[in-house]
Amino acid sequence: MKPDGFSFTIEKQFEKARAATYQTPHGVIKTPAFVVVGTQASIKALTPEQAKEAGLQLIFANTYHLYLRPGQEVLANHGGIHKFMHWDRPIMTDSGGFQVFSLGASIEHGVGKIANIFPAEEGGVLKTSARVGSGKSLVEINNEGVSFRSHIDGSKHIFNAEKSIAIQRDIGADMILAFDECTSPLHDKAYTKKSAEITHRWAERSLKYFNQNGPKHGYEQILYGIIQGGAFEDIRTESAQVIASMGFDAIAIGGNLGKTLDDMYQILDWTMPHLPESKPRHLLGIGDVPSIFEGVERGVDTFDCVSPTRNARNGGLLKRFDDDGKRTNKFRINIKNARFTNDTRPIDEDCGCYTCQHYSRGYLRHLFKAKEIQGQTLASIHNIYFMEKLFKDIRQSIHDGNFAELKQEWLGE
Amino acid sequence: MKPDGFSFTIEKQFEKARAATYQTPHGVIKTPAFVVVGTQASIKALTPEQAKEAGLQLIFANTYHLYLRPGQEVLANHGGIHKFMHWDRPIMTDSGGFQVFSLGASIEHGVGKIANIFPAEEGGVLKTSARVGSGKSLVEINNEGVSFRSHIDGSKHIFNAEKSIAIQRDIGADMILAFDECTSPLHDKAYTKKSAEITHRWAERSLKYFNQNGPKHGYEQILYGIIQGGAFEDIRTESAQVIASMGFDAIAIGGNLGKTLDDMYQILDWTMPHLPESKPRHLLGIGDVPSIFEGVERGVDTFDCVSPTRNARNGGLLKRFDDDGKRTNKFRINIKNARFTNDTRPIDEDCGCYTCQHYSRGYLRHLFKAKEIQGQTLASIHNIYFMEKLFKDIRQSIHDGNFAELKQEWLGE
Numbered sequence: 001m002k003p004d005g006f007s008f009t010i011e012k013q014f015e016k017a018r019a020a021t022y023q024t025p026h027g028v029i030k031t032p033a034f035v036v037v038g039t040q041a042s043i044k045a046l047t048p049e050q051a052k053e054a055g056l057q058l059i060f061a062n063t064y065h066l067y068l069r070p071g072q073e074v075l076a077n078h079g080g081i082h083k084f085m086h087w088d089r090p091i092m093t094d095s096g097g098f099q100v101f102s103l104g105a106s107i108e109h110g111v112g113k114i115a116n117i118f119p120a121e122e123g124g125v126l127k128t129s130a131r132v133g134s135g136k137s138l139v140e141i142n143n144e145g146v147s148f149r150s151h152i153d154g155s156k157h158i159f160n161a162e163k164s165i166a167i168q169r170d171i172g173a174d175m176i177l178a179f180d181e182c183t184s185p186l187h188d189k190a191y192t193k194k195s196a197e198i199t200h201r202w203a204e205r206s207l208k209y210f211n212q213n214g215p216k217h218g219y220e221q222i223l224y225g226i227i228q229g230g231a232f233e234d235i236r237t238e239s240a241q242v243i244a245s246m247g248f249d250a251i252a253i254g255g256n257l258g259k260t261l262d263d264m265y266q267i268l269d270w271t272m273p274h275l276p277e278s279k280p281r282h283l284l285g286i287g288d289v290p291s292i293f294e295g296v297e298r299g300v301d302t303f304d305c306v307s308p309t310r311n312a313r314n315g316g317l318l319k320r321f322d323d324d325g326k327r328t329n330k331f332r333i334n335i336k337n338a339r340f341t342n343d344t345r346p347i348d349e350d351c352g353c354y355t356c357q358h359y360s361r362g363y364l365r366h367l368f369k370a371k372e373i374q375g376q377t378l379a380s381i382h383n384i385y386f387m388e389k390l391f392k393d394i395r396q397s398i399h400d401g402n403f404a405e406l407k408q409e410w411l412g413e
Numbered sequence: 414m415k416p417d418g419f420s421f422t423i424e425k426q427f428e429k430a431r432a433a434t435y436q437t438p439h440g441v442i443k444t445p446a447f448v449v450v451g452t453q454a455s456i457k458a459l460t461p462e463q464a465k466e467a468g469l470q471l472i473f474a475n476t477y478h479l480y481l482r483p484g485q486e487v488l489a490n491h492g493g494i495h496k497f498m499h500w501d502r503p504i505m506t507d508s509g510g511f512q513v514f515s516l517g518a519s520i521e522h523g524v525g526k527i528a529n530i531f532p533a534e535e536g537g538v539l540k541t542s543a544r545v546g547s548g549k550s551l552v553e554i555n556n557e558g559v560s561f562r563s564h565i566d567g568s569k570h571i572f573n574a575e576k577s578i579a580i581q582r583d584i585g586a587d588m589i590l591a592f593d594e595c596t597s598p599l600h601d602k603a604y605t606k607k608s609a610e611i612t613h614r615w616a617e618r619s620l621k622y623f624n625q626n627g628p629k630h631g632y633e634q635i636l637y638g639i640i641q642g643g644a645f646e647d648i649r650t651e652s653a654q655v656i657a658s659m660g661f662d663a664i665a666i667g668g669n670l671g672k673t674l675d676d677m678y679q680i681l682d683w684t685m686p687h688l689p690e691s692k693p694r695h696l697l698g699i700g701d702v703p704s705i706f707e708g709v710e711r712g713v714d715t716f717d718c719v720s721p722t723r724n725a726r727n728g729g730l731l732k733r734f735d736d737d738g739k740r741t742n743k744f745r746i747n748i749k750n751a752r753f754t755n756d757t758r759p760i761d762e763d764c765g766c767y768t769c770q771h772y773s774r775g776y777l778r779h780l781f782k783a784k785e786i787q788g789q790t791l792a793s794i795h796n797i798y799f800m801e802k803l804f805k806d807i808r809q810s811i812h813d814g815n816f817a818e819l820k821q822e823w824l825g826e
Contacts, residue, residue, distance in 0.1 A: 041776075042785040047463075047767075070779040074755050078775060086771040342487050354460075358499040360491060363454075366483040372455040373786055 002249060003220035008280050012399045016272065016299040019398040022280055024090040024174040025219035026082060031280070032296045032394050034287065034387045035060045035092055035304035040069070041085045044309055045376040046384075048087045054353060054381045055388030058090040058174075060304040063167055064099035068150050068157075072170040080172025080217040092304065093173040095164045095206070097180035097199075097226070097254070098284070099148075109186040141181060143198060161205035165213070165223075172217040175250065175282075178206035180226040182255040192230035192256070196239045199228045207246060224252040224282060231258040233270050240274035251275050252282040253300075261290060268298040275299070289331045289390070293407040296394055308387050312379035315368045317347050318386035320410070335379065340365040353385035354378075415662060416633035421693050425812045429685065429712040432811040435693055437503040437587040438632035439495060444693070445709045445807055447700065447800045448473045448505055448717035453482070454498045457722055458789040459797075461500045466767060467794045468801035471503040471587075473717040476580055477512035481563050481570075485583040493585025493630040505717065506586040508577045508619070510593035510612075510639070510667070511697070512561075522599040554594060556611060574618035578626070578636075585630040588663065588695075591619035593639040595668040605643035605669070609652045612641045620659060637665040637695060644671035646683050653687035664688050665695040666713070674704060681711040688712070702744045702803070706820040709807055721800050725792035728781045730760050731799035733823070748792065753778040766798035767791075 005025040012019045022029040036043060036051070038059040043051045051059075061081060066072070078084040081091055139148040145160025164179040180199040183192050203225050210223045225248035229236035243251060253271055257264040264286070275281055280301050286292075287305020295303060308318060315336040322328050335347070346356035347364065355364070355378040367375030397406040418438040425432045435442040449456060449464070451472040456464045464472075479488060491497040494504055552561040558573025577592035593612040596605050616638050623636045638661035642649035656664060666684055670677040677699070688694055693714050699705075700718020708716060721731060728749040735741050748760070759769035760777070768777070768791040780788030810819040 040779070040783040040785055042780055042783070042787045045786040045790075047787065047790065050460075065783075069783055070754065070775065074775055074779070077755055078757055078773060084773070084776050084779075086776075341483065342490050344491055360497070362483065362487055362491060363497055363499075366453070366487070366497075367455055370453040370455070370478075370482055372453055373458040373789060374455045374460065376786060377458075377460065377790070 003222060005220045006222050006249070008250075008278065010277075014398045014401055014403040015297070017296050017398050017403050018299060018301060019395045020280075020301060022301070024222070026088055026090045026174050029057045029090055029302070030392075030395055031301040032292075032391055032398075033057050033302050034292075034308075034391050035282075035302055036309055036384055036387075037062075037304055037306045038085075038087075039306075040065050041075075041081055043087070043380075045313060045373065045380050048085070050354075050377070050381055051087075051384060052089070054384040055392075056089070056384050057388075058092065058302075059087060060092045060094070061171070061173065062096075062099070063093045063164060063171065063177075064096040064159075066093075066171055067096070067167050068152055072167045075172065076170040076216060080170075082172065090175065091173040092175040092282075092302075093168050093171055093177065094284070095168065095177040095179040095226070096146075096159045097164075097177070097202075098182050109184045141195075141198070143201070145179075145202075146181075161202040162209045165206050165209045169213060169216045169221070172215070172219075172221070174219075174221060175224060176210075176221050177224045177252060178203045178226050178248070180228055180254055183228065183230050185231065185256045185259050187230060187256065189230075189232050189235070192228075192232055193235050196228045196230075196235050199226065200239070200242050203243060203246060203248075207248065222249050222280075224248060224250045224280075226252045226254040226284070227271055228255040229267075230256045231263050231267060236267055236270045237274065240271045244274050244276060248279070250280040250282065252284050254284045257286070261288075261294070264291065265294045265298070268295060268300070272298050272300075287387070290411055292390070292394070293411055296398075297403070297407065308383040309380050312383040313376040315375070315379065316383075317364075317379055318383045319348050335361060335364050336368045337365070347382055351382065351385065352389075353382050355382040355385075416635060418633045419635050419662070421663075421691065423690075427811045427814055427816040428710070430709045430811050430816050431712060431714060432808045433693075433714060435714070437635070439501055439503045439587050442470045442503055442715070443805075443808055444714040445705075445804055445811075446470050446715050447705075447721075447804050448695075448715055449722055449797055449800075450475075450717055450719045451498075451500075452719075453478050454488075454494055456500070456793075458726060458786065458793050461498070463767075463790070463794055464500075464797060465502070467797040468805075469502070469797050470801075471505065471715075472500060473505045473507070474584070474586065475509075475512070476506045476577060476584065477509040477572075479506075479584055480509070480580050481565055485580045488585065489583040489629060493583075495585065503588065504586040505588040505695070505715075506581050506584055506590065507697070508581065508590040508592040508639070509559075509572045510577075510590070510615075511595050522597045554608075554611070556614070558592075558615075559594075574615040575622045578619050578622045582626060582629045582634070585628070585632075585634070587632075587634060588637060589623075589634050590637045590665060591616045591639050591661070593641055593667055596641065596643050598644065598669045598672050600643065600669065602643075602645050602648070605641075605645055606648050609641045609643075609648050612639065613652065613655050616656060616659060616661075620661065635662050635693075637661060637663045637693075639665045639667040639697070640684055641668040642680075643669040644676050644680060649680055649683045650687065653684045657687050657689060661692070663693040663695070665697050667697040670699070674701075674707070677704065678707045678711070681708060681713070685712045700800075703824055705803070705807070706824055709811075710816070710820065721796040722793050725796040726789040728788070728792065729796075730777075730792055731796045732761050748774060748777050749781045750778070760795055764795065764798065765802075766795050768795040768798075 007023040010018045010020045020031045039062045147158045161179040168176040179202045225243040227239045227243045229239035282302045283300045316332045340361040343361040397403040420436040423431045423433045433444045452475045560571045574592040581589040592615045594608045638656040640652045640656045642652035695715045696713045729745045753774040756774040810816040
């Protein structure tokens with residue numbers, strides 16, 4: 001498998017689900033895997049050592065944010081993002097295309113990637129200083145690219161395929177993304193079709209620029225093509241076929257994933273059959289437990305999402321069962337709840353994370369009520385550990401041939 | 414030395430400066446030592462492991478804050494503050510008396526402990542939701558104790574000597590403080606004299622209650638008497654004599670320490686000769702480099718102050734020399750300065766801390782500009798390491814007989 005330093009070896013399949021070893025220039029990822037978002041080249045509230053101790057394999061940073069601050073030349077001058085942020089494991093960057101959505105249609109329409117499930121306020125869209133749903137798009141899109149205003153200082157900037165790849169060469173993540181437009185669930189079919197065609201042209205230009213302009217920091221990068229097409233079967237199918245045919249070494253499924261989780265599963269069903277078996281597949285921006293099982297079942301290898309760590313910073317701690325043995329709502333508890341005030345038990349008595357080994361619910365609640373930063377750190381550690389353990393169990397179940405049982409245990413009635 | 418589990422062994426003196434081993438139920442402190450403030454039972458932005466790795470020996474928590482939130486019964490129920498916060502090294506708590514000052518005279522007068530050097534906004538006074546200098550005291554003081562309103566919810570509370578010690582028994586710090594009133598540099602002599610007399614009565618009551626009501630968590634605590642008296646020689650001298658005569662096992666120097674650093678040194682000169690050689694001495698609320706040298710020279714063993722960690726969280730990184738070899742202003746740099754944007758060097762190339770080993774000034778500036786929590790963590794680690802290294806060098810210089818040279822090197826023109 002090209003490029004040098006990369007390989008993707010499927011070790012075991014359970015129907016369409018795959019357990020693989022994904023070699024990168026910054027180490028091995030065991031897939032299926034979760035990618036924690038570190039938007040601004042920081043795993044929020046954690047040192048890299050803390051994230052590693054929680055089991056984290058790889059992270060996801062944002063080209064748009066890093067381009068605006070600290071700027072690509074600072075990243076380049078530091079020898080790339082790994083050295084800049086002291087994270088020596090694999091890193092993925094998006095192309096900036098999602099921010100086109102986030103600052104554009106998402107603001108106009110007030111929606112996230114899946115309209116009815118993740119409102120834009122709750123993890124569907126990256127937080128910007130612009131008000132979501134305020135109706136005024138901050139971007140203009142045409143065939144050439146995108147012009148937008150910085151959410152930091154209002155300055156005007158232009159992104160296009162070549163510029164996105166050039167910035168991602170400077171940033172130096174292992175896995176980088178072609179430039180795309182991420183449409184909104186509220187865009188109509190005509191807009192979505194036109195947008196997918198633009199995304200395909202940008203994909204070609206991204207690939208061409210990528211092939212003609214090598215890496216900057218002494219190791220290769222892998223370029224993901226991105227499939228768009230919204231929730232329209234014919235556009236999704238065509239986009240999957242077009243992107244799969246272009247010679248990308250890896251594929252990401254992006255954009256508007258419908259209005260419900262069922263829509264998203266349907267979109268995956270339309271998309272996945274067109275993807276080459278041998279190439280890694282990433283599902284962009286999805287990280288809830290049901291979607292992870294449904295995605296893995298359909299052959300997704302990696303997932304990124306802000307929600308486990310963002311929820312952590314708001315006191316939402318991932319936990320499968322409540323103390324009475326019932327499944328928790330959305331697989332989490334709110335540690336700020338008064339019932340935890342004098343609770344000396346850990347979040348989860350069966351959890352092996354640093355936080356559960358050393359701290360009580362009462363202490364964690366105190367930290368959140370007292371607005372102590374350490375609360376966000378300890379909660380993030382727990383939620384990352386939870387996700388890593390979930391994926392470890394998923395990988396094991398694929399190896400053991402009982403993925404279907406594991407899924408049923410987690411999601412069944 | 415009583416109580417059980419405590420000993421204070423002076424190993425070497427250089428004139429009045431002492432290098433000692435201070436044994437407590439939660440381990441040994443090498444003195445002179447710095448006590449980092451962890452107001453709400455959290456070393457802000459750090460896990461205990463990170464603080465230990467930076468060399469931190471002991472911390473200081475606040476009775477007033479912990480009494481209001483999470484409440485003494487939560488601390489008691491968790492088996493004391495060490496278990497509650499997962500810190501197994503020594504802890505000190507104040508008596509609540511400083512908050513009497515902080516919420517009372519400090520708000521009325523808009524000043525800190527040393528009026529002209531540390532304005533109340535900058536570390537002289539603990540941050541509360543009440544506006545400093547707003548002129549309206551939140552407390553009422555009489556012979557019996559203090560009534561005050563919570564800065565959290567406005568609820569009314571009463572503190573007195575017995576209650577302060579009872580709360581500190583529940584909290585379970587190793588070193589606890591007698592209840593006192595900390596006067597303001599702007600209080601007149603008559604007020605200061607009357608206040609010192611009240612503090613002496615409260616000291617007696619604190620000691621009596623302490624002796625009659627043993628520890629709650631299976632290990633002894635040591636009670637510090639607090640000397641007050643403002644910047645008036647006769648009142649300070651009398652307070653030192655009265656407190657020293659009462660049979661406390663350790664002594665703290667508290668309260669209003671004048672209007673300039675020179676005033677404070679003068680106050681120490683009046684006070685220290687009256688203190689028993691064999692007992693540990695703590696200087697409350699002071700942590701700037703010049704004061705540390707002057708305090709150690711006069712026989713102070715331990716110092717606590719919010720400033721090293723509070724400055725860290727605001728981007729003020731401790732550093733002795735600038736890159737041109739000149740002494741930095743107040744021994745710190747502001748990492749948010751634009752000149753650090755593309756600076757790949759560590760804060761201090763000679764520093765052995767985790768932050769300086771792994772991160773550049775450019776990255777740290779980025780974290781602060783991007784408001785990433787990790788910046789506060791990395792800066793706190795550096796500043797704690799800086800303080801610990803400074804104290805280690807001070808201890809070594811006492812052992813080696815060259816404390817005067819070290820002081821001259823740091824403070825001389």
